[in-house]
Amino acid sequence: MISRNLPEYLVIFGAAEVAGYVVVPVNFRLTAEEVLYVLKHSGAVAVFLEGAALVELGREIRPQVPDIRLWISIGDGVVDGYVNWSHWLESGQSEPPGWPVHENQPAYIFYTSGTTGRPKGAILPHQGQIGNVLVQAAELGLAREDRVLLVMPLHHVGGKWLSLVTLIRGATLIVFSTFDPEAVVKSASEQQITVTLMAPTMIYRMLKTEGLDLKRLQSLKTILYSSAPMAPDLLKEGIQVFGPIFAQVYGSTESGCVTWFAKSEHERALSSAEYGRLASAGRPALGVDLMIVDDYDNVVEPGKQGEVCVLAPWVFAGYWRNEEATRAAFLNGWLRMGDVGRIDEEGYVYILDRKNDLIITGGENVYPSAVEAALLSHPEIEEAGVVGVPDIEWGEKVKAFVVLKDGSRLGPKDVTDFCRGRLGSHKCPREVQFVRELPKNSVGKVLRRKLRENQA
Template structure:
């Protein structure tokens, strides 16, 4: 095999064949790096014999399961494109994505057979049974391994469909270069080693599940535990059982965790870092982990870039609470005004990113791809600011900014204030049309069990903490805030709820 091959699993397997690479938390099944590599080779050989060629898409429909690694690394060996599908979507939504990416093959887990029946691909393969394991055992050899190749780094590696909160989901194409540079950048900037162990319940169809920690840790020779668990207490037990050293979860899961009575007594002796991503994190979560002497920090990323872009020094967390840190080693960042100029320190602007970790294109959307870049810089659509010490803070989505009576209001600032109230479990702020002010501030709030709160009480709580024009004029109290398929608060749905009132 040529030295410029992107088949890094083969190289890792040669270096540390007997180290544990991956574990299924539900079954306890564990693979060494050698086993993982052998399985990927076998699946690649089968797919090639069935007709999958370099550049073809291979769609994968599975919950967090080890077969996802079979599929990803088989695609890398075959130079096909790995397309993980969001199994939380409806059949019609999945059909639209499959019609868009036109996969040559569909690999699905037996647990999702009923959902897979409605999807078409010329080649279909069911994982999770005797027939699938017999295919792996047959180990059909790949024919093209010694074939001459072009610039492999520039070839497409995976395509991850965006959450679609701002419209129709887009296929974000990541090249081998994008994936490789995110792994290298994360390892050297976050100081990951072969001793690191993580458990992920973040879905492997999402970049946070697959690219944020799992692939960097595998590249470094560590261990990844995959779990379908969505409850906080069992996840705490898994962190203990597998002596995890670094953990990434969304704020909603951390909120559920700190609300458990068991959290007050549990210890995490092996964990050196708890990471939060996907949405701004309430200050109460920081405080809960700090009270136990645990390092807790936020990250920032997006499917189109990494997703990892910043590093937060644990020694700075307490003094720079809410910051995502400083740019990672191999990432360039700037904060830009609407006119395209860099803003002054402390001012809010759009976050632009540049580096070899940035995505290749939006699938079949050349105009959208072109509009995402300015002179090689990726326009993220997120707003942020930088302080005098070089630390960056995320203010919110540019599309979420509310203009009321000519004043800019950033929802995250208002949400953080409301979340400081002891009765508030979740809060989201949106702008709704107003004939006088252009937009008015409205909030959706979920309370902790056995807590009561009125509009007036919450409004009065905000007075003096933020400007009067930022305080919501309307409140919608819900048992739980609506979420997208990747667990983020669905603000589009909240706006619809207000329109329906």
């Protein structure tokens, strides 16, 4: 399925779930080469495309995947060489197929965003996804009367989970094809939206877009955020603007829901004694066991840093056609999250950074997210991405890629001087490069791998 968010996307998901077919959602922003890799690797036999641009992309790659038997165009009109969506529906049968769908059978294969290289296809079985969604529905407290706005892409597992949670609870789902702050405010006001899920980048854009009348969002009672941590100062600003309506879910394509940070916990954390807890991802969700291990796979004490590992009934079944990566993903049955984190004495989990993004400079560990949070607290910095680059003296040095706000006259020294007042000297960027934009994935997460590749 290669499409923006559309009602047809949900129809395809639902029909495939009932019939036992496996859905492979594909990011519609990928290049032809990237799409071709997913189609070949997954062994796809049918492709659904939406819009003229994607149909043209299909024409480009179609000769290279002769095993795909069915190409369907979604939208009005007949496209040469494609089966029209409406005509295809009319030719089908209304009765469900007669074969059983087993609980351990794959429901979806979600290809990871490729932040660490070639995307890998995460296999998500039926039973695990049902358990995952039921837990999230319970944690979220969604009611039948709720009206849920879907702005996260359905090719991202967060968008899929929210749609399933909404449908399971019998609530109303309003689907946006793409994210636009002005359209969100207008729709949320007119449709009386009560719940939505956003990536932190989306929330940031809502707060920083000039001219938005955020007072129109009075019906909104829950903003769930995921995909990346939020800087505490930005989260505090969000709570001041929207009210105490923020909740966080931490997880990944492979893990499903891992931790939950409830609205009430955000509100308590605003007190001076617990302000630092705004940096946490909450506590393990229902049904989840979590541990932190060191570089030798030994469990560490609370407060110590290490790799986050989880055990839950809905953890993925492995990577499609990649046994080596599957073996590397598990530690005695526990899923390695690939994140560096710690747990405090009360069970709150803090995600410090991706393990592969850790910078070691002069023997000291530096987490890029901490440097990025400091940079983003500057009123003239719009976006920031931090990576380690080779350095003869230090092994690696901290380099910051910075997008300035319009009209800013900041120079590299201004940026480093600002950081010195907020970070240890070893964490301060030794090099600052101003750029017009940062490479991101489909939910706005900065692709540090791309930044490093540009330095090679």
